[in-house]
Amino acid sequence: MPQYFLRLDAIKAAIPQLIGQRVHPHFAGYLAVLFAVRLSHETGETDPVAYSAITRFFQLFFAVGGFSSHPYFRPFSDANSGRLEHGWLNPNVAGSFALSSQRDSGIAVVVQPGPNRTVSLRPNHAKLVHQHFAHGRRIPVLPLATYLYRDYGFDATSKPNKADLLELFCSDFGLVGTKGQQAFTQLFHSTASDSRELFEEAP
Numbered sequence: 717m718p719q720y721f722l723r724l725d726a727i728k729a730a731i732p733q734l735i736g737q738r739v740h741p742h743f744a745g746y747l748a749v750l751f752a753v754r755l756s757h758e759t760g761e762t763d764p765v766a767y768s769a770i771t772r773f774f775q776l777f778f779a780v781g782g783f784s785s786h787p788y789f790r791p792f793s794d795a796n797s798g799r800l801e802h803g804w805l806n807p808n809v810a811g812s813f814a815l816s817s818q819r820d821s822g823i824a825v826v827v828q829p830g831p832n833r834t835v836s837l838r839p840n841h842a843k844l845v846h847q848h849f850a851h852g853r854r855i856p857v858l859p860l861a862t863y864l865y866r867d868y869g870f871d872a873t874s875k876p877n878k879a880d881l882l883e884l885f886c887s888d889f890g891l892v893g894t895k896g897q898q899a900f901t902q903l904f905h906s907t908a909s910d911s912r913e914l915f916e917e918a919p
Contacts, residue, residue, distance in 0.1 A: 717871050717872070717873060718871075718872065718873070718917050718918070719869045719870065719871050719872075719917070719918040720869065720870045720871075720872055720875055720876055720915040720916065720917050720918065721868075721869055721870070721915065721916060721918055722862055722865060722866050722914055722915060723912075723913060723914060723915065723916050725912065726862050726912055726913070726914045727862055727863065727866045729859070729910065729912065730791075730858075730859035730860070730862040730863045731791050731800070731859075731863060733856055733859040733909060734791035734792065734855075734856070734859050734860060734863060735791045735792065735793050735800060735802065735803055737853065737855065737856070738793070738794060738795075738850075738851050738853075739792040739793070739794070739849060739850055739851075739855060740792065740794045740822075740848065740849040740850075740851075741790060741792050741793065741794060741802075741803075741805075742813065742822045742823040742825075742849065743792050743845065743849045743850070743855075744773075744774070744778065744790040744792060745770050745813045745823040745827075746823065746826050746827070746841070746845055746849065747773065747777075747889065748769060748770040748772075748773030748774065749765065749769065749770065749826075749827050749835060749836075749837060750837070750889045750890060750891075751769070751773055751888060751889055751890075752765040752766070752769035752770075752772075752773065753765055753836075753837060753890060754888065754889060754890035757890065764830035764831075764834035764835055764836035765834060765835060765836070766833065766834055767810070767833040767834060767835050768810070768833070770809060770810065770813050771809045771810055774788050774790075774805075774809045777864045778790050778805070783804070784807075785806060785807075786804040786805060786806050787805075787806075787807055788804070788805040788806075788807075788809065789803045789804055789805070790803050790805060791803050791863055825838075825844055825848045825849075826838055826841045826844045826845050826848070826849070827841075841899075842898070842899035842902045842903050843902060845903060846902050846903055850903065854902075854903060854904055854905040855903060855904050855905070856904070856905060856906075856907070856909070857882065857885060857900075857904035857905065857906050858878060858881065858882065858906060858908055858914075859909075860885070860904075861881050861882065861884070861885040862881070862914060864885070865881070865884070865885075869918065870884075870915065875915050875916075875917065876914070876915050877914070877915070878906075878908060878914060881914060882906055886900060
């Protein structure tokens with residue numbers, strides 16, 4: 717079966733689209749908890765999820781090679797400047813998202829601590845993220861998914877398209893079913909800013 721990857725030009729175009737919109741950097745932590753909650757439900761477990769899931773998520777989706785002092789790049793900035801340097805993060809992911817240091821901002825706005833270093837999503841978490849992290853604007857989901865899956869191959873009988881990428885994203889982050897679709901609509905928009913091809917077949 718052929719394998720396809722996201723095109724480098726599509727990945728390069730996605731980054732400025734994301735970092736150019738004002739989004740709190742702790743939106744990355746929210747994505748991590750969403751992802752972990754979906755995994756826990758898949759295995760028959762329930763909330764809360766281990767706090768270490770945030771670090772694991774960064775290793776899977778935000779790790780960028782070549783910078784040992786700042787190995788992660790999250791394309792979100794609350795400064796609304798579009799400057800790439802705001803996206804780099806040092807290896808201490810857990811420290812960056814420490815709930816003990818968060819009060820009226822940061823990850824504690826949308827998650828709550830549980831026993832034994834666990835966290836769970838607060839009720840109406842999508843509304844809270846839309847208000848506090850996205851500042852009342854919806855986030856472009858196609859650039860986000862393009863960046864998150866930039867290092868992964870897609871086995872398919874024909875070239876995947878934007879709808880396939882969106883379907884994978886919604887599945888991985890639990891944004892399916894009535895509640896999931898409501899959360900997706902509140903958080904994201906899927907309007908494409910250009911018509912470029914996203915995928916190419918592996919050589």
